[in-house]
Amino acid sequence: MAYVAARGGEAAIERAEALYRRLLGPLDPGLVKGLEQALPHLLDRVMSEGSLYAPELAALALAQTGGDLYEAVLLLRAYRTTLPRLAYALPIEPEVLFTVRRVSAAFKDIPGGQILGPTLDYSHRLLRLGGLQSDVPPTVPEPVSAENCDFEPQQVPFVADWHRQNGLMPPRPTDPTPGPAIPDLTREPLLFPAPRAQRLQALSRADTGGVLALGYANMRGYGAIHPTVNEVRLAYAEVRLQHPATGAVFSAGRVRYAQAEVLTKFRPGPDGKPTLELGFAASLGWNEVKLIAAAMLDAAMDLPEPHPAHTEEFVLSHTEPVEASGFCIHYKLPHYVTFGSDLDALRKARAQAVAEQEASRSAEVTE
Amino acid sequence: MSHATPPNLEEQGRWLSVLARAEAEAVKAFTEKLLPELERQGLEVLENRMGLVMLPATDTAQGTRFHVGEVLVAASRVRLGGLEGYAVCLGRDLEQTLAIAILDAALQGGWHAERVRAFVEQQAAKQSAEDARLARQIAATRVTMETF
Numbered sequence: 356m357a358y359v360a361a362r363g364g365e366a367a368i369e370r371a372e373a374l375y376r377r378l379l380g381p382l383d384p385g386l387v388k389g390l391e392q393a394l395p396h397l398l399d400r401v402m403s404e405g406s407l408y409a410p411e412l413a414a415l416a417l418a419q420t421g422g423d424l425y426e427a428v429l430l431l432r433a434y435r436t437t438l439p440r441l442a443y444a445l446p447i448e449p450e451v452l453f454t455v456r457r458v459s460a461a462f463k464d465i466p467g468g469q470i471l472g473p474t475l476d477y478s479h480r481l482l483r484l485g486g487l488q489s490d491v492p493p494t495v496p497e498p499v500s501a502e503n504c505d506f507e508p509q510q511v512p513f514v515a516d517w518h519r520q521n522g523l524m525p526p527r528p529t530d531p532t533p534g535p536a537i538p539d540l541t542r543e544p545l546l547f548p549a550p551r552a553q554r555l556q557a558l559s560r561a562d563t564g565g566v567l568a569l570g571y572a573n574m575r576g577y578g579a580i581h582p583t584v585n586e587v588r589l590a591y592a593e594v595r596l597q598h599p600a601t602g603a604v605f606s607a608g609r610v611r612y613a614q615a616e617v618l619t620k621f622r623p624g625p626d627g628k629p630t631l632e633l634g635f636a637a638s639l640g641w642n643e644v645k646l647i648a649a650a651m652l653d654a655a656m657d658l659p660e661p662h663p664a665h666t667e668e669f670v671l672s673h674t675e676p677v678e679a680s681g682f683c684i685h686y687k688l689p690h691y692v693t694f695g696s697d698l699d700a701l702r703k704a705r706a707q708a709v710a711e712q713e714a715s716r717s718a719e720v721t722e
Numbered sequence: 723m724s725h726a727t728p729p730n731l732e733e734q735g736r737w738l739s740v741l742a743r744a745e746a747e748a749v750k751a752f753t754e755k756l757l758p759e760l761e762r763q764g765l766e767v768l769e770n771r772m773g774l775v776m777l778p779a780t781d782t783a784q785g786t787r788f789h790v791g792e793v794l795v796a797a798s799r800v801r802l803g804g805l806e807g808y809a810v811c812l813g814r815d816l817e818q819t820l821a822i823a824i825l826d827a828a829l830q831g832g833w834h835a836e837r838v839r840a841f842v843e844q845q846a847a848k849q850s851a852e853d854a855r856l857a858r859q860i861a862a863t864r865v866t867m868e869t870f
Contacts, residue, residue, distance in 0.1 A: 402791070408777070409794035411813065441773035441797055442810075447790070449782050453853075455860050471863040498858030506861035508853070513782060528785040534778050537787050552788040555781055559790045594777060594793050598738065600806040601830075603731040605738035607775070607795055608812035616783060633783035639791040653783075 399640025405431030443534025452590035562676035570648025753821035763803035802827035
């Protein structure tokens with residue numbers, strides 16, 4: 356590729372940004388606070404793809420870019436590079452997540468029950484036009500009484516454990532890798548085949564739309580995965596750290612965290628007998644569409660001969676939001692040399708065609 | 723005067739967790755009141771900065787540990803009467819973490835321990851009540867498919 360450095364136009368660039376800001380409206384703390392409170396799902400998407408859990412900054416990024424998601428994600432990714440990494444938290448232990456939603460499509464009577472949690476999944480998709488005229492009165496969820504509540508959010512069993520207890524799935528191995536030794540694609544390049552840790556990290560920060568498009572292609576038949584959602588779980592996870600002087604373990608706070616598992620066709624297990632296999636994905640923030648599609652793709656990538664659009668290289672390379680959007684919009688930048696070269700080639704080809712036509716005509720006259 | 727004994731790690735982990743989750747302004751206001759007396763023990767701020775914490779998670783399919791993303795935090799480290807207080811909170815509030823680090827050192831050294839413990843317990847009760855209320859609201863969304 357050929358690029359040409361462009362100089363000049365500074366004043367126009369400054370005016371262009373000023374005009375952008377004028378049409379966007381002022382950027383102020385009230386706007387940022389309002390976005391942070393009103394749009395948690397959008398913030399989750401920016402934080403997940405930006406790979407940085409910072410609701411206040413995600414709201415600022417959205418306000419600053421007028422809601423351009425790719426720009427907001429880029430701002431967050433760029434900001435994180437300016438900060439030192441102070442520590443590695445202790446790994447999130449799935450068993451102690453503070454679960455607020457856990458549903459399964461596998462079977463109805465799952466251990467712990469189907470917990471709908473905060474969702475609009477089963478509500479009518481109707482615009483509440485009344486909200487344009489007056490305040491919609493807030494609805495307060497009716498809790499079950501303390502005496503009748505046997506629900507422990509930090510003890511919601513995993514559906515996969517039932518499969519394992521019933522011999523339908525091999526036991527889950529334990530991984531003792533300490534935080535600093537876990538493969539980290541923010542510090543090491545993504546090479547294929549990627550370590551599973553890098554694959555899951557890439558999926559957690561992948562572009563929602565990209566993951567959905569590839570996952571949907573698989574669902575429609577461009578692939579061999581016929582999934583059942585084993586479970587989707589929304590939760591709060593503690594960020595657990597160690598006191599540097601005493602070693603005491605404490606929580607610095609909670610983050611929104613979600614994960615999905617999909618069941619695929621039977622596969623031969625370690626003992627040679629057919630077993631169920633799981634695809635998995637997790638992310639910061641709550642984004643169910645992305646996680647279901649990503650868990651499917653995780654399973655698809657493990658197939659011996661995946662569809663070309665579902666190989667690990669294809670999926671992970673094309674769902675990286677900053678690289679993909681950046682590459683796309685770079686085409687707006689000056690490509691004068693490239694295009695000039697194309698024009699040169701075109702003119703030469705046209706001249707050659709004219710010369711050949713004339714030569715052909717001369718030959719006809721001679722004959 | 724210090725009544726320092728080696729901290730019970732579980733207890734220390736609890737007070738740091740409770741204070742990190744407590745409302746920041748309440749923690750700052752509480753620490754501010756104790757500060758003139760605590761400063762007499764010799765207070766030194768060793769670290770007070772923002773940074774990132776990498777958060778690993780565990781894959782429930784194959785058990786692999788992986789990095790799910792980074793978390794923005796504020797972190798403070800102080801020395802009070804020769805003891806090291808430490809705090810990390812999500813977000814950017816360095817005054818909040820400084821206040822908690824001072825309380826951490828105060829609790830370790832036994833300075834105003836009774837008042838600080840009472841404050842921690844008050845915050846812990848509030849947080850437990852919030853969690854219990856949320857748990858009961860979540861429980862109300864549990865369905866059996868027969869009635870769904």
